[in-house]
Amino acid sequence: MSYTFQEIEKKWQANWKAQGTYRVKEDSNKKKYYILDMFPYPSGAGLHVGHPLGYIASDIYARYKKHQGFNVLHPMGYDSFGLPAEQYAIQTGQHPAITTEKNIARYREQLDKIGFCYDWEREVRTSSPEYYHWTQWIFTTIYNAWFNLETQKTEHIDTLIQHFETNGNYNVQPACDEKWHQALLELKDNNNQPLYFFSADWDGDFTATDWQSMNEDQRYHLLMAFRLTYLADSMVNWCPALGTVLANDEIKDGVSERGGHPVVQKKMRQWSMRISAFAERLLLGLEQIDWPENIKEIQRNWIGKSEGATAFFDLDQHAGQIEIFTTRPDTIFGVSYLTLAPEHPLVSSITTAEQRDAVEQYVQQAALKNERDRQVQSKEMTGVFTGAYAIHPLTNKQVPIYIGDYVLAGYGTGAVMAVPAGDQRDWDFAKHHNIPMVLIFENHDASESACTSKEVPLVNSDFLNGLCGKTAFNSAVEALEKIEHGNKKINYRLRDAVFSRQRYWGEPFPVYFKDGKAHMIDQQELPVTLPDVDKYLPTDDGEPPLARSQWKYKNEFVMEYNTMPGWAGSSWYFLRYMDPNNSKTIASPEAMNYWGQVDLYMGGAEHATGHLLYSRFWTMILHDLGHVPFGEPFQKMINQGMILGRSSLVYRIKDTNTFVSADLRKEYQTQRLYADISMVDNDQLDTDAFKNWLPEYKDAEFILNEKGQYLCGFEVEKMSKSKFNVQTPDELIEKFGADTLRCYEMFLGPVEQSKPWDTKGINGVHNFLRRLNRLFQTDEGQWMVTQEAADKKSLQTLHRTIKKVTDDLNRHSWNTVVSTLMIAVNEWTEQKCHQQEVLESLVILLSPYAPHLAEELWNKLGHNDSVTIAQWPEAIASYLEDDVFSYPVSFNGKTRFNIDLDANMDAKSVEVAVMSHEKTAHYLEGKAPKKVIVVPKRIINIVC
């Protein structure tokens, strides 16, 4: 029979469903393999051909592992909370749950057509109460946890309370904000009196007695400073257009990643996650996981570890000090001035009367600039002198204090020591403001630029003279430590993550407020489900949409009206797949112990600083607390590239309705317009279809090329409706079948690579499957498979193919497997091979790529069970190599001819054979060979 893919695919998809072929259960007798795709947000647009690329690759790998006897967990679900459904709800009033449900149905329909081996009984949806029950549970668990910096481990908050009870906060290092104690001092009680009994210069130490004498309010706020998720007034990125705050990773180039709206800084009371505590753990963990180097690098940069020192500069004529952070304490003798961020708290108190106007004006200007404006700034270093001076800790000389917006309040201490000779920005600033420089590097006059090398010996630097690098660094820090004006310090760029969103369609917080304090709802009472609201917009007084519900806990206490961010549900979903219906816990310890880490995670690189960081963070917490048996969620990861669209362009001659073929367009003044890619085949436009496409083209005329064709131009760009370049998998499956689509998407090239979608080659892959089918049966339906023993040639083809396919899959080279199978089918076709002995193995090799056709052929070969569980064939070594090897013979590295020799011949005999060959003399041209190199079974090179 000819290859009736539509019939075959429908039949086997139904059969798999009926038989539960892809259901998977824990089985301690089998080794496990957990392979995971990043679950999609079910958008209204459905899937285009780019989406399933990673899914197909992982599906193939999952099937391959199953053939090898592994118990394979390969689940799929939906990240179903999110903005688009909510925005649709705002426009139409339709509940986001309905929109989401509809979109999921469409996704499922499309996914099913591709023939994936997902166990759909394990499906998870982050928006279902059964799922977010456990997202809420994790939130309360994190609330009741603190991070012990000494042991680098998460502990239950009770161990910290116990410590406070017995020792106050002596000998304990909980992760917290550096200025936590200052923030507490600002708190007021009901009578507007300071909440705490500590004096204004309290350094944060407290005793057991202090703790014991604290009331409930005092203890609440104190503990809040150490919890891993905490409520605090913090500067957040507020996006007015979206009406919500955004985390740092949700902002790109100073505007919101979604929609590109402006973002401003605003102080708001928000839940945050203390991810900064895990900076070092997150950094170290990268060493143990097999991820693409670029993703690791992105995470390292995001964490932004820098080793340096803090130094304290006493103020001249003022009490107090300015603390600065520097990575170059060795250059401290080159300090010409200090610069504070305009927002630095000391600015107003130290500014002198003469400078006050100028400083206040500058601070105001800086405040008006948003993040983006500050970044786009020209290289010009703006700033103003405060009139105040500090005292250099080592020279005791006066150092002027400036403010400048190139210093950021949010990094380090918001203050820098400026060394124009050693830092280019300081140099620029000094030039601009005519501040004298101190030359501290040997043979460097700083007339052109700063000297940023660490390996230049220091001069004018007292005890550091002649030193450089690490030695100078350490000596400088030692000197500062001796006079108690500084110490070594490691600084991280990573900030805590804001966890509140002013949105409707997200997980509600299991939190209510009583007497102004947040309380977790008891874990036994979860889930707290989303209430209904009349509109999905903020209230008139600016409260989040949930406030419209007038929602109260026990009809009495105000609920938290924010919802959780998109990354909450996706930070732990890989755990839920292991035991998706458990109503007692996130997943049973048995299931988690069995399935363990995700062995292979497949997905896009765009989640490097979001999902992939947050998932690691939550897994670490849950691991430390004993809820999860591993500390890193994803052992290996592969990032699939993006599939871009290939738009087709037509060229209309200016002010006419005449279109000119792309190869002739240079002769005219033309305008580029898009043509729908469905009307274009191999860059040739179907002109009739084009005329019927849009009314404005009804009377279009065409100037054809000499072959009578209208050729289109093309452009590679993102797939989008407006460019008419979207290719859906559905159309291709209709035309060629899912098996062809699967093979073709792999055949396109390495999965990691981004590439344009081009349907040109799909015919070749489709023909390959037809040719393969013809090894089994003629197009007329005659079954050709025989039981005769196969000849050596066919078996050699078979075993070489098994070897290559297996090797390629093991090194995740999905694309070359298709070529290998093509070569094999071409060889067998030539050999007229129809032996069951050979073809049976072929069907198994094919089955990960083209499961429908494989299942059909397997069935016809007389098997009643599914091919998906057939054992992967093994390559027999004796068939892998020929008795003769065709040696390429090269002279001075240039290959001249081949010579067939016994493959097992030793190097010496090979040399003898070659030297006696008639052609050798010809190429030697009478010269004597200087050297003959023989690499057995590879090459012969004669040097002459």
Next chain:
RNA sequence: GCCCUGGUGGUGGAAUCGGUAGACACGCAGGACUUAAAAUCCUGUGACCAUUGCGGUCGUGCGGGUUCAAGUCCCGCCCGGGGUACCA
């Protein structure tokens, strides 16, 4: 600027350990079958020179180097893609 990637025919790509560069496929050209089309099959296809047959020269972004041998290793550049930044 810094970091990470990548650069191979007309096109997508292959070459896994330094060992015959261009597998496989698309496209193109020619041919067979056919009333015709589709499908199928055969031949050719890196460039240039030579062509009656042999053959020869060049060639993996550019310039050097190491080696019997370099797409692959080393040094210095150029270009594309991604990330990131007044980060002190």
